[in-house]
Amino acid sequence: MGTGQWTVGVTGATGYAGGEVCRLLAGHPNLRLGGVHANSSAGRRLGELQPHLTPYADLEVRPSGAEDLAGYDVVVLALPHGESAAIAAQLPDDTLVIDCGADHRLNDPAAWARWYGGEHAGSWPYGLPELPGQREKLADARRIAVPGCYPTSVTLAMTPALAAGVVEPEIVVVAASGTSGAGKKAVPHLLGSEVMGSVSAYGVGGVHRHTPEMIQNLSQAAGRPVGVSFTPTLVPMSRGILATCSAKLAPGTDATAARAAYENAYADEPFVQLLPEGQWPTTAQVLGANTVALQIAVDPDAGRLVVVAVVDNLTKGTAGGALQCANLALGLPETTGLPLVGVAP
Structure with missing residues (x-):
């Protein structure tokens, strides 16, 4: 299973976290960016909004509705809190959905109500593999909540x-x-x-x-x-x-x-x-x-x-953590496509 190929759709791709997901996908051998989504800038070229993402400059930004995201193997939701749950609930059960927002991080509905307000959308496996006992929960998961930075x-x-x-x-x-x-x-x-x-x-x-x-x-x-x-x-x-x-x-x-x-x-x-x-x-x-x-x-x-x-x-704190979890969920080596060396000076 370690040599497979999967398509990825990123919504919120025009923001910082979504853009970082796209940057890392450019160097990932098994995950291919299939489409970028963002409601406010739908119809524009990604290169206008994220000029550093040159491999994807000509991709047209499409809307973020569940119907627009249903065709991918992996969907990364890089959206403000409160916006992920409704979309995720409409995606197929066998789609790997990785939420970079807060909607599914907290286990306690009372804590969600106190800190974020509104109805708790339920908790997903928490995407910090280094936390004791967490890797086993992420292997083969199809819903993953990425930690806050x-x-x-x-x-x-x-x-x-x-x-x-x-x-x-x-x-x-x-x-x-x-x-x-x-x-x-x-x-x-x-x-x-x-x-x-x-x-x-x-x-x-x-x-x-x-x-x-x-x-x-x-x-x-x-x-x-x-x-x-x-x-x-x-x-x-x-x-x-x-x-x-x-x-x-x-x-x-x-x-x-x-x-x-x-x-x-x-x-x-x-x-x-x-x-x-x-x-x-x-x-x-x-x-x-x-x-x-x-x-x-x-x-x-x-x-x-x-x-x-x-x-x-933006890397280990969000987008890199998301792809680290995707690697685990898809049966890939955990380090696949992820930079271990920083940029200096």
Whole structure:
């Protein structure tokens, strides 16, 4: 089954996440982009809207209705939250549907109602293969919910420590993100003149919608409820997340035990790079790569473990994660067509 060919339809292809899916498909040997979809720009050439996607420049953007998406082997939904569920419900059961939005990430209907509002569309297998026990759920799946970009970095930063019991289940996260995480829609506070030379906090006080997703993932890893205090910040770059996560060390735990937990967890993970001691991750080193780079340290005076993780929010944080899951669901080697090396400088 590892040499097959599948057609892919991408809706939301004119946005940042959808465009990144298309970019990665250009280098994938088994997945062929069969069509691009977006309601607001239907009828236009993709090259007008995504000029970097030269192999697909002459593709006509088609509408995003379920009837327009029904003919593909794989459908990637790169849509705002609340828009994926209705389309997905109308697609054939044997179509591999990968939702890059939030509609199917949360297991708890009450959490969905609180953080997003409206009716919960149900949960799908969660598309973070590195989460313990998750690969088996993704193999042969036909519906997959891709994680949010912040939860990807934070979950991978803290899962080994929580699973090994080396920290207490109360996590503090301060994460910096580039502006592409907010999407392509033009809004005044994201204009270049507003962002350049300035760093700002937003979603302060536990109100960011990715918080319940982090709690869900980390509680699963810990086997008990985990509290998360999350503060996101916006920094003047287009791509990337740097998440600084910390937690109080469990009694009797030291730096050696903490590092061992990470070495054991990620020794065989192709997309997670635990850096050599003393080397700290930068967003530049994962630019365009489907990788998370991280480093840990123990602050002995504070008695806390500190983990810094970086991810390209559009690659491993969204589109790369989607194709990683597609590889698993289709029986392909997990690394097929996915870049492991970033772009520098």
